[in-house]
Every structure is written in C-alpha cells, then in structure tokens.
Amino acid sequence: MQQPKNTHRLLRALAKQGLDVSYDNNIYTVRLNDALSEQPNQRQELPIAEVLLPPDFPIEGKAFQQLARLTTLAHPGGGSVTRAFATPDFHPGDTGVAIGSVIQTEGMVVPAAVGSDINCGMRLHTIDLSLADFLAQRDKFVALMKGDYLLGTRDITMTAAASRGMFADGIPGWLEQMTKQPMGSVARSDFAQLWQEIDRVQFLGSMCGNARWAPSELTPAAGLVRDGDLGTVGGGNHFVEIQEVIEIRHPRLAYESNIKVGQLAIAIHSGSRTVGKYIGGMWRDRAKAAWLKGCPFPQSDLFSLSTTTHPDLVAEYLEAEATAANYAFVNRLILAELMRLRLREVYGDIAAPLVCDLPHNLTFPHKNGWIVRKGACAAAAGQLLITPGSMGTPSYLLSGLGNDRYLNSASHGAGRSISRFELTRAGANYTESDLGLTAVDCITLRNERRIEEAPAAYKSIDRVIDTQVAAGTIEVVAKMRPILTFKA
C-alpha cells in the first residue's frame, strides 16, 4: 500500500523535530535522531518502534514523539527498553506516554509508564434476557441504577480482613472473607458463582500473593471498612454498558463463551480509581528519588527502576502495582455484581455469567523482563480480549493470535482523535448532532462528560479492528452494539 500524499508533509515535519518515520503496508517505523534520544551517544543502536496504523488515520506528531522517547529509555545503572510497538488506537497521553504504547524492557521497570490508572481494564458478562424484555422495564432499571452508580447510595462495607485480602490476593482473597461474612450491597450475591468465575479473570494469578506491599493507610488492622471508591466507574472513557451481540465471526469461540446473536451483555470499563492514583503517583516520585546521583534526568521525566542498582525497589514497585491491580479486579467485579443484582431485582432470577475480565494498563512479566502495556491488551494465542468502541459505537470481543512481532498486544479502544480540551474549550460550538450524540442512550449526571466522550471525538473502531485482523494479531469473535450506557 502506498503512503498517502497528505502524510508526506507531516513526516517531513516530524523529521525536522528529530523523528525519522517511514511507512510500509500499514506500519509506521519510528526512529529518534540521537540528539533527541534519552541516552545520547551511549547506545550503539536504539530500538525501533513500530506503529500499526491505517494510512488514512491522522498522524499525531505528539504521540509519535512520546512513543519514540519511551522507546529510548534506559537506566544508567543497567536496564533498557528493547522493543516498542503501538496499536492503531494510539494517541497522545497527558503524562508523556502515548496511550496504546507497548514496550518490552530488560533489567528495569518504568512506574511512570504504567502511570496512575493501574489495571484499567474491561469486564464482559452475558445476560440471559431478550432485548424486548429489557426495554420493557428499562426505566425502572435505570432508576435503580442511578442510585447505585450516579448518586452513590451503594454500600460497600467489609471487614478489615476482607480489605487486606483484597489488596494482597485480589478477588480470591476478598471472596474468602466476604463468603464468611457477607455485608453491604453485595451481601445478596451468589458467592458460589463468583468463586467459579475466577478462572475467567486474566492475569489475576500473577497478582495473587504478590501484593505484600500495601500502605497502612489502605489496610486498617481491624474494624469495618467502608470503601467510597469500590463499585464506582470513574471518569474519562470509563463506563458501564448494556450491549447486544449483533454479529458472530468465530462460532466456536462464541459458543464457548455463551455468546449468540441477539444476546444481551454487560460491558464494564474501569480501573483502580484513587488507589491507583495514589500508588502510581507515589512510585513515579520514588523512582525519581532513587535516580543515580550525577546522572542526567530523562528529558521525558519517565524514571525507571533498575534491577541492577535497586532490585529491592523493583520488587517493591511490582508488589505495589499488584496491590492496585487487585483493587481494580475487585472493583470491576463489584460493578458487575451491582448490575447483576439490579437486573435480578427488575427482571427476575436471570443468569449473567462472566465471559472475561482483562487489564489493559499494567506491567506484565515477560521472559527475563517485562512488557508494559499502556492502554493495550495482552493478545496471546487463544486469549479473549475486549476492545470497546467510543460511546455509542460497537465493541468487539476478540481472540489473540500470539503475534510476537507486535509484542502479543492489541488495541484497548477506538483511540481519541479530538482532545477533551478542544471539545470543551470556550468558543467550541459543537451541536449534539455534530458530535454523534443524538442516537446515544447515555445516563449521566453531567452532560460535559457525554460531550468529552462523544463518538465524533474518536477514531473508527471498525478500522482499528480491521487493521489488526489484517496484521494477524487478533481474530474477531463477536461484535456488540450499545443499548444503554452509564457514565459517572
């Protein structure tokens, strides 16, 4: 495929900034000139970043710049990025890391690359309920959900032992204590079913028992803990949604997950809320404080921790990250549970089994080092993953193909094309129909949130998926359309 003419000028502009970008068959290859590298003159050959992007997608210079910088990170005491890749939904990030970046590291971890939104991820359940039956009592359901999600009347109370179990061992640690002593909004949950569903939570096993590190502020020694964050979706592109399966493309995998055309589903996009912000922020600062004296700071402010010079801090960071990740796994479980309990209240004793739950913002162990996925899913062979569209557009259930060239990774969303700032700045006069909002059934208390996340602010999810199918990183299992969205 030829590089389109309109990108020529942009590529030349990037070259002037020190970025050499070449294009071939949907793949942009990015190199940094030595002057812009984080380690000028220190490394013979810098790793190359590849970006999987359809030729007609807008090239965002800032995102390319951020990816290139991330790719050249190295620790003066040992450790470096060895490979990098970006998914088609990649776009600039606020903290110097483009969303959709994937880096492979050896001998170091990069807390600031994971950032605050530790274990942001997706969860999908099917619901045994027809669309007609759902819509018949939609308003009653919405009224109940407004209480849970938007007005904060939910009650997430647990023993200190359950809270400690959650941080240390995630869902199993929390369930063990909650099964003994059910309380709060989830007391009526079917705990036997929650135990059975644990196997469908991806990567949870690597977290269990790894989170020995938890700040005492988060883990009271005794008494009852009333958690204000658990069971809340959070802002930005986070949501809870009722969807309808509209297309099956992989019948066997769909069948194995109880997915049929016309099937309703619950999709949840949320993370570790303020716990991740607290732990991510703390470790960004700790990595900076531990930087070797006399060594120049990285221009990007992305400080790594080296296993050569600070093995104890690397281990402690991974434990801290697991602490927040476990919190996020339980948060998504509780969000699903609140939804499931409300559905049962309105529609009777309907089943809503878990299909999968997966992180897309985390440090994953890989060979002798790690793969950091910042807004990207693991896509090992046969692994289910979800790429949600923007508000009002379809989501995809996918299966990984284990494509090592692209670091076994896939997109986590459609990718923003218009910034939140641009959409809400004074003088911006977008109408609801300009933004594609008129046909979206979204329940939220603040209309600015709908505008910031409008369909028109995002790239085409269909193109994002098609590009990856063509590249051989994923196959499509099913496609879902949104029926009803809840946002904070």
Added chain:
DNA sequence: ATGTGC
C-alpha cells in the same frame, strides 16, 4: 486516569 489544576 484523578472528587482533575502551577
């Protein structure tokens, strides 16, 4: 991402 912010 974050009860957002120098």
